[in-house]
Structures are given as structure tokens and as C-alpha cells.
Amino acid sequence: MNALEIKENLLSKKLLCSFFGHNLVIKRNVTPNFREFECTTCHLELTNNAKGEKTFLTPHLRDVNETLFNFYNKRHHLV
Numbered sequence: 001m002n003a004l005e006i007k008e009n010l011l012s013k014k015l016l017c018s019f020f021g022h023n024l025v026i027k028r029n030v031t032p033n034f035r036e037f038e039c040t041t042c043h044l045e046l047t048n049n050a051k052g053e054k055t056f057l058t059p060h061l062r063d064v065n066e067t068l069f070n071f072y073n074k075r076h077h078l079v
């Protein structure tokens with residue numbers, strides 16, 4: 001597969017998602033209220049914010065989730 005084919009493939013997947021919506025699966029439970037999601041079609045990563053809305057998983061939010069995850073697990077003696 002050459003670079004152009006990869007690009008077209010990725011583009012058609014993104015198009016598919018824009019037509020039918022993302023096919024999200026839970027990638028990780030950060031806490032019972034915070035989860036990370038990934039689209040199985042285009043591999044877009046999302047997370048939910050404090051309001052429960054889905055938002056893009058930015059490097060900043062990934063850090064926040066990591067902190068939450070560690071804090072939650074320590075507090076509940078899971079680690």
C-alpha cells in the first residue's frame with residue numbers, strides 16, 4: 001500500500017464516520033465516571049469531561065485522566 005492509498009483509506013474511514021457516526025468502544029475506565037473511548041473505524045480517541053460530554057482526548061486530557069486514574073486507585077487501594 002503506498003502513501004496515497006493509505007491517505008485515501010483514512011479519508012474514506014473518516015467519511016464513513018461523518019455519515020454514520022463513530023463506532024466507539026470503551027478503551028479504558030479511568031474512574032467509574034471517566035472513560036476513554038476509541039473509534040474502531042478511524043481510531044479517533046475521545047474522553048468524557050466533568051459534564052459527562054464526550055470530547056477529544058488531547059495530550060492535556062490524557063494527563064488529567066492519568067492523574068485521576070492514579071489518584072482514584074490509590075484512594076481505593078487498588079494498586
Ligand SMILES: [Zn+2]
Nearest residue numbers: 017022039042
Ligand atoms: Zn470514527
